Structures are given as C-alpha cells and as structure tokens.
Amino acid sequence: MKLQLIGLSHKTAPLEVRECLAPPPEAVPGELHRLVALPGVREAVMVSTCNRVEVLAATEDQADQAELIGWLCSGRGQAPELIGEHLYRYQGADAVRHLFRVASSLDSMVVGEPQILGQIKEAYRTATDAGTTRTVLNRLLHKTFQVAKRVRSETNIGGAAVSISFAAVELAKKIFDSLEGLSALVVGAGEMAELAVEHLMAQGVSKVQVANRTLERAVELAQGWGGHAISLEDLGAVLGDVDIVIASTGSPQAVITAKMARKALKARRGRPLFFIDIAVPRDVESAVGELDGCYLYDIDDLTSVVEANRAGRAVEAGQAERIVAEEVVKFMTWLAGLDAVPTISALAAKAEEIRTAEVARTLKDLSELSPDEIAALDRLTQALVKKLVHDPIMFIKGASHGKSPDTLRQQLALVRRIFNLEENGGK
Amino acid sequence: MSTTLHWITLAAYVLGSLISLGFLVRQRQGLYRMGLALLWLGFGLHTLALAAAWVEGGVLPATSLRQSLDVFSWALMGAVLVVNLRLEVKILGALAGPICVLLMLAASVLPVVPSVKTAAFKSAWIIVHVISIMAGYGLLALTFLGGVLYLTQDRALRAKKMGPVFRRLPSLGRLDSLNQASLLAGFLLMTIGLISGAVYAQMALGSYWRWDPKEVWALITWLLYAALLHTRLVQGWRGRRGAWFSVAAFAVLVITFLGAGLLMPGYHSFSSMSGFGGLRP
Numbered sequence: 259m260k261l262q263l264i265g266l267s268h269k270t271a272p273l274e275v276r277e278c279l280a281p282p283p284e285a286v287p288g289e290l291h292r293l294v295a296l297p298g299v300r301e302a303v304m305v306s307t308c309n310r311v312e313v314l315a316a317t318e319d320q321a322d323q324a325e326l327i328g329w330l331c332s333g334r335g336q337a338p339e340l341i342g343e344h345l346y347r348y349q350g351a352d353a354v355r356h357l358f359r360v361a362s363s364l365d366s367m368v369v370g371e372p373q374i375l376g377q378i379k380e381a382y383r384t385a386t387d388a389g390t391t392r393t394v395l396n397r398l399l400h401k402t403f404q405v406a407k408r409v410r411s412e413t414n415i416g417g418a419a420v421s422i423s424f425a426a427v428e429l430a431k432k433i434f435d436s437l438e439g440l441s442a443l444v445v446g447a448g449e450m451a452e453l454a455v456e457h458l459m460a461q462g463v464s465k466v467q468v469a470n471r472t473l474e475r476a477v478e479l480a481q482g483w484g485g486h487a488i489s490l491e492d493l494g495a496v497l498g499d500v501d502i503v504i505a506s507t508g509s510p511q512a513v514i515t516a517k518m519a520r521k522a523l524k525a526r527r528g529r530p531l532f533f534i535d536i537a538v539p540r541d542v543e544s545a546v547g548e549l550d551g552c553y554l555y556d557i558d559d560l561t562s563v564v565e566a567n568r569a570g571r572a573v574e575a576g577q578a579e580r581i582v583a584e585e586v587v588k589f590m591t592w593l594a595g596l597d598a599v600p601t602i603s604a605l606a607a608k609a610e611e612i613r614t615a616e617v618a619r620t621l622k623d624l625s626e627l628s629p630d631e632i633a634a635l636d637r638l639t640q641a642l643v644k645k646l647v648h649d650p651i652m653f654i655k656g657a658s659h660g661k662s663p664d665t666l667r668q669q670l671a672l673v674r675r676i677f678n679l680e681e682n683g684g685k
Numbered sequence: 686m687s688t689t690l691h692w693i694t695l696a697a698y699v700l701g702s703l704i705s706l707g708f709l710v711r712q713r714q715g716l717y718r719m720g721l722a723l724l725w726l727g728f729g730l731h732t733l734a735l736a737a738a739w740v741e742g743g744v745l746p747a748t749s750l751r752q753s754l755d756v757f758s759w760a761l762m763g764a765v766l767v768v769n770l771r772l773e774v775k776i777l778g779a780l781a782g783p784i785c786v787l788l789m790l791a792a793s794v795l796p797v798v799p800s801v802k803t804a805a806f807k808s809a810w811i812i813v814h815v816i817s818i819m820a821g822y823g824l825l826a827l828t829f830l831g832g833v834l835y836l837t838q839d840r841a842l843r844a845k846k847m848g849p850v851f852r853r854l855p856s857l858g859r860l861d862s863l864n865q866a867s868l869l870a871g872f873l874l875m876t877i878g879l880i881s882g883a884v885y886a887q888m889a890l891g892s893y894w895r896w897d898p899k900e901v902w903a904l905i906t907w908l909l910y911a912a913l914l915h916t917r918l919v920q921g922w923r924g925r926r927g928a929w930f931s932v933a934a935f936a937v938l939v940i941t942f943l944g945a946g947l948l949m950p951g952y953h954s955f956s957s958m959s960g961f962g963g964l965r966p
Contacts, residue, residue, distance in 0.1 A: 528921030530924065551923070
C-alpha cells in the first residue's frame with residue numbers, strides 16, 4: 259500500500275493554471291470515481307480550493323504516478339507537460355507530512371488561517387459520500403483532523419490571522435482610512451466571502467448588500483447582516499453606491515466588467531472603489547484595476563499581505579512543524595503495521611496449507627485409523643503448526659509497535675524471505 | 686537678535702528632521718513625538734526670529750529673495766504643523782522638515798539686502814498682501830506634497846506588494862482630506878492676498894492692475910488653482926488626475942514665486958524692491 263499526493267498550490271502555480279485545473283464542486287464525485295477506476299488506485303480524496311488543487315490516493319505499491327498526473331490533466335485543455343512544472347508529487351511519509359501541513363495551515367497563504375481545515379473536511383465528506391475512501395484514507399484523514407486540532411491548541415499559530423478577511427481589512431484601511439460607515443457589496447456566496455464581510459463589519463462597515471445567482475440565498479445572507487439582497491442584473495447600478503466589493507461567484511465569466519466600473523466611477527465623483535475578487539476563475543475584469551479610483555485585488559495579490567505577518571509566526575510555525583513531524587512518524591508506523599497484516603495471514607495460510615497437505619498424505623498410508631484417531635492427529639498437527647508459527651507472528655506484530663516504518667519494512671521482508679512468502683504477500 | 690534666532694531655528698529644524706527621518710525608518714512612536722515636538726519648537730523660534738527681523742528692519746521681512754525663502758519655509762512648516770493637528774499625517778515631518786531646512790540654508794547663503802524703510806511698505810494692506818500670499822503658498826506647497834504622497838501610495842497599492850512604502854504612507858482617504866483642506870485654505874489665502882495686493886496697488890500706484898509679470902503669473906496660478914478646486918469639488922477629480930493637476934499647478938506657482946521675482950523685470954522683482962519708493966505716478 260502506497261500513499262501518493264499530487265497537486266499544485268498558490269506557491270507553485272499562478273492563478274491561471276489553478277483556474278483551469280479546479281473542477282466545479284458538483285463534478286468532484288465523478289472525478290473521484292474516474293480516479294479509483296484507474297489500475298492500482300484503491301482510495302482517493304480530492305481537495306480543491308481557490309488556492310490549491312490536491313489529489314490524495316492510496317494505491318498499490320507498483321501504481322504509476324504518471325497515470326495520476328494524466329488523469330488530473332485530462333479534459334482540462336492543458337497538456338500534462340505544461341502543468342507538470344507546477345505540480346508537486348509526494349509519496350509515503352512526504353505525502354502524509356504535506357497533508358498534515360496543509361490542514362494545520364502551515365502551507366497557507368496566510369499561515370494560521372483557519373478555513374483550510376474546513377475545506378479539507380468538506381473534501382473528505384465529498385469523498386466518503388462518493389465511496390472512494392476506505393481503511394487507509396479514513397484513518398489518515400481522521401488523523402489529519404486531530405493533528406490540525408493539536409497544532410491549533412498547542413501553538414499560537416491562529417493568532418490574529420484570518421487570511422482573506424485580514425488582508426481585505428488591511429487594504430481597505432489603506433484606501434479609505436477608516437471603514438466607519440462604509441458600505442459593502444457581496445457578489446456570490448461562499449465561506450470566505452462571508453468571513454471577509456464579517457471582518458469588515460467588525461471594523462465599522464455598516465451597510466451590506468448581497469447579489470447572488472439564487473435570490474433565496476442572497477436574501478438569507480443579507481438578513482444575517484441586516485442588509486438587503488439585490489439581483490445580479492442590478493449590479494451595475496449598485497456599484498455607484500458601495501465602497502467595497504467582494505466577489506466570489508462560481509461564474510466562468512467576469513461578472514463585473516470595466517465598462518460597469520467606469521460607469522460607476524462617474525456616479526461616485528472620485529470616491530474610490532475597492533474590489534476584492536476571491537473567485538476562481540476571476541469575477542472582475544483585470545482592466546478594472548487600472549482605472550483611476552479603482553483598486554482591484556485578486557486572490558494571488560492577497561499573498562503579499564502574508565509576508566508582513568509571516569515573520570511573527572515563524573516561531574509558532576516551527577513548533578507546529580515539530581508536532582507534524584511527530585504525527586507523521588506515528589501514522590507511517592500504523593500504515594506499515596497495515597502491511598504486516600498480509601504477511602501474518604500469508605504465514606498462517608502457508609502453515610495451514612502444509613499441514614493439511616501433510617495430514618492428507620499421512621492418512622493415505624494409515625488407512626485403518628478410527629475417526630477419533632484421525633481427529634487426534636488433526637489436533638496434534640494443528641497444535642504443532644500453531645506453536646511453530648506463533649513466535650514468528652508475535653515477532654511481526656511486535657515489530658509494528660514502536661519501530662520506525664523502515665525497520666519494520668525490512669523485518670517484514672526478512673520474514674517473507676525466510677518463509678518464502680513473496681508471491682502471497684501483496685494480496 | 687534675529688540672526689541668532691535664525692540659527693537656533695535651523696538647528697531645531699535639523700534635529701527635528703533627523704529624528705522624523707529616524708521615525709520614518711524605524712517606525713517608533715517615541716521618535717515621531719520627539720521629532721514633532723522639535724519641529725514645533727523650531728516653528729515657535731522661527732516665528733520669533735521673523736518678528737525680531739520685522740522689528741529690526743522696520744518693514745515686513747520679505748523684501749529680498751533671502752527673506753522670502755525664509756518666510757516661505759516658515760509658512761510651509763506652519764501649514765504642515767497646523768494641518769497635522771487635525772489629520773495626523775505622520776510622514777510629513779520627515780518630508781517637510783528637510784525641505785524647510787534646505788530653504789533656510791538657501792536663505793542663509795543669499796546676500797543680505799538692506800531693507801527699505803519707506804512708508805509704502807508699512808501699509809496694513811501690503812502686510813496682509815504679503816502674509817496671505819506667503820501662507821497660501823505654504824499651504825499650496827503642502828497640497829503639492831500631499832499630491833506626491835497620494836501618487837506614491839496609489840502606485841504602491843497598485844503594485845500590490847504591501848512593502849515598506851505601503852506601510853509607511855498614510856491612507857489615500859487621509860491624503861485626500863489633507864489635499865482638500867490645504868487646497869481650500871491655500872486658495873482662500875491666495876485670493877485674499879491678490880485682492881489686498883490690488884487694493885494696495887490702487888492706493889500706492891493709482892491702479893488695481895498693472896500687468897506686471899508677477900501679477901500676470903499670479904493670475905495664471907490663481908486660475909489654475911481655481912480650476913483644480915473646481916474639478917475636485919464639482920467633477921470629482923480626486924484620484925491620480927487631481928494629484929497630477931496639483932503637482933502641475935505647483936510648478937506654475939514656483940515660477941510665479943521665484944521666476945517672476947528673479948528673472949522678470951517689474952516692480953515685484955526682488956532687485957527693484959530695494960529701490961521701490963512707491964507712490965510714483
């Protein structure tokens with residue numbers, strides 16, 4: 259059993275590449291089914307957020323990573339070679355470490371932001387609903403949640419960071435000075451957009467309007483913030499009145515065009531307009547950011563906010579890395595222990611096979627035995643075999659406790675060679 | 686007396702500027718307060734120095750380039766400190782401080798021209814004229830600095846780097862308030878200065894307007910600032926366009942202030958001022 263992880267994130271790939279790799283949420287279960295249909299792939303989970311696309315798979319030992327990459331790239335209008343340079347590929351302990359780090363928000367744009375854990379939980383739920391997780395990934399993902407929780411409670415990495423929301427507030431303050439009495443417009447709904455709005459409101463933004471494809475959702479959100487809902491068609495008219503726009507729709511085309519922004523600017527008489535575009539693909543035309551009085555930040559631009567914060571969190575992150583390293587070893591030991599199970603059963607099966615064969619041969623020669631005597635012979639051989647294999651089995655089981663995965667692997671290989679179990683081992 | 690005060694003022698400005706620059710680099714609030722206090726101290730001394738020069742010379746100390754630069758630096762520092770009371774643009778000390786130091790140093794090396802003690806320079810109208818114009822110039826220079834800061838911060842925001850410039854410069858909103866306040870006050874004072882000058886000219890020279898080069902340039906400057914104010918208040922030119930406009934308008938103001946005083950002949954020029962007796966037909 260091998261763990262494989264391939265993916266790309268804000269650190270390795272520009273927004274343009276992430277945009278085309280991220281599947282729409284409703285397509286994820288189908289993608290997962292397609293993935294586990296590949297030869298050697300047993301379990302799979304796919305994490306797709308605006309900052310990263312990752313695929314985690316538990317595969318047969320000999321499964322080829324190139325197939326996974328081919329799958330990830332297929333049907334997305336991008337050649338694997340083109341995407342390849344942006345991809346990271348991890349196996350075994352490295353894959354586990356990467357997953358733990360991502361979930362603990364050590365790999366996030368804003369280190370310590372809490373949203374990523376929720377996004378991984380969501381991805382796991384999707385995978386379990388699709389039926390593409392079993393023993394290994396179930397265990398791994400649950401462990402991941404525990405690790406993230408442990409990092410959060412034992413370090414101060416969460417501090418003040420709240421990623422997009424944090425960045426949005428910081429930027430808005432440099433544009434408007436005070437956010438007191440400003441009004442915000444949310445286009446599209448999403449967890450990140452909601453968080454951003456709540457932070458802006460905490461800083462004094464007093465009026466919120468919500469535009470959404472489905473009006474019910476817009477009304478629901480708007481009620482929560484004491485604002486009101488508008489339809490997407492009225493977007494252009496509303497732009498003249500609001501100060502901050504947070505866009506996060508799933509629309510494949512831009513919802514806010516340069517033409518709309520230009521018209522809005524006229525009505526605003528020089529008051530600036532701040533766009534926060536957290537949608538992937540982007541919702542606001544990039545030309546908007548060049549207009550006098552318009553400031554546009556997309557998800558990649560927000561990365562820079564982090565740089566300022568990162569220094570202070572380095573210490574906490576170091577501590578978190580230690581927790582992650584410790585948990586990786588624990589998990590890999592468990593995973594290697596999982597490898598011991600087939601060896602044990604193979605050993606037991608082989609012993610039983612020899613015994614039954616030998617008993618059958620002996621009984622052929624001793625034809626005059628009574629059924630009682632045959633049963634006694636059977637018991638005798640069973641006891642013999644059981645006692646003989648008991649110690650090796652205990653040795654294997656003992657090896658999977660408190661030994662490093664590498665040592666365990668070596669010892670298992672040795673046991674297999676001694677008992678000549680090679681062919682049955684992988685099953 | 687006024688010379689001694691001049692040098693003490695300069696010392697306070699130099700120290701205040703250095704500490705303000707230190708604040709710019711290190712961003713320690715203590716440095717900001719210390720720098721600001723020193724600049725205030727310097728401004729007080731500066732005011733005393735100018736008052737002493739006025740008493741000693743008998744006329745308003747603005748009859749030569751040397752004195753004009755001195756008064757201009759006083760006006761700029763005053764504008765910065767007073768506007769800062771309300772808007773607190775912390776970076777201004779590090780910016781305006783060195784400018785005032787340079788202006789005062791330039792004033793120090795220029796030749797001393799004996800002031801003219803004619804009755805023409807003692808009229809209340811000319812006192813109002815000179816003080817309003819100089820205070821207006823100081824405020825409009827602040828508008829220029831605000832415009833430059835605005836353009837810099839606008840660029841930093843668009844560069845999306847959030848680097849040291851981004852963090853040190855004030856918000857666009859605050860710079861906008863600074864620009865608007867200094868522009869309004871500066872324009873008002875300049876208007877008062879021009880009107881009082883015209884009234885004085887009528888009394889002293891018999892006509893309100895004589896097409897002296899300085900008068901023409903002042904009119905051009907005034908019209909430009911009127912246009913700047915109009916586009917800002919009516920058309921909403923507050924962003925980059927407004928900032929560029931205020932930079933351009935200030936360039937014309939410098940021509941009016943220095944060019945018309947030094948290069949162009951006329952009764953406003955510094956060279957003719959020493960010989961100006963007024964009341965000529």
